[in-house]
Amino acid sequence: MNGGINKNRKFTNLFIDHAALERDLELDQKIEQQREENRRHLRLKIRIADKYRQARETHKQHSTCERLSHNLSLLDKTPIYSNGRELYTLTPQFEKRLFIL
Structure with missing residues (x-):
């Protein structure tokens, strides 16, 4: 009988915590949104810096x-x-x- 109890212990960890998975999924989505916002912000900063650089190159000091x-x-x-x-x-x-x- 003890052998049957040990077999059941292996299967006790197979239950999935759906609430935890949903929280992890939401957290991953928020992280991805933040990364995309950061990328957009950096692209905007690079575009502005390029405009300033171009203006400096065309205007002789x-x-x-x-x-x-x-x-x-x-x-x-x-x-x-x-x-x-x-x-x-x-x-x-x-x-x-x-x-x-």
Whole structure:
């Protein structure tokens, strides 16, 4: 008789807890939804970063010297140019004339 009891003990663990399975399934679905939302959010961030990168590549950033030459002119409206080391004006023959402040 003891042999029959041992056989029945093997089968006691075969019962399925349907409530636990449903909870696990719901949890898996919530995790998958969260992952999809995170993927969507990352794709949006990458798209925005690409737009910023593209805008920076198409818009030339002027150096400090270039910005200075864009804004610097004499009282008679003669523009002052710079090559990065020195300031100069251009003659009508396009020759550089050194300008000292």
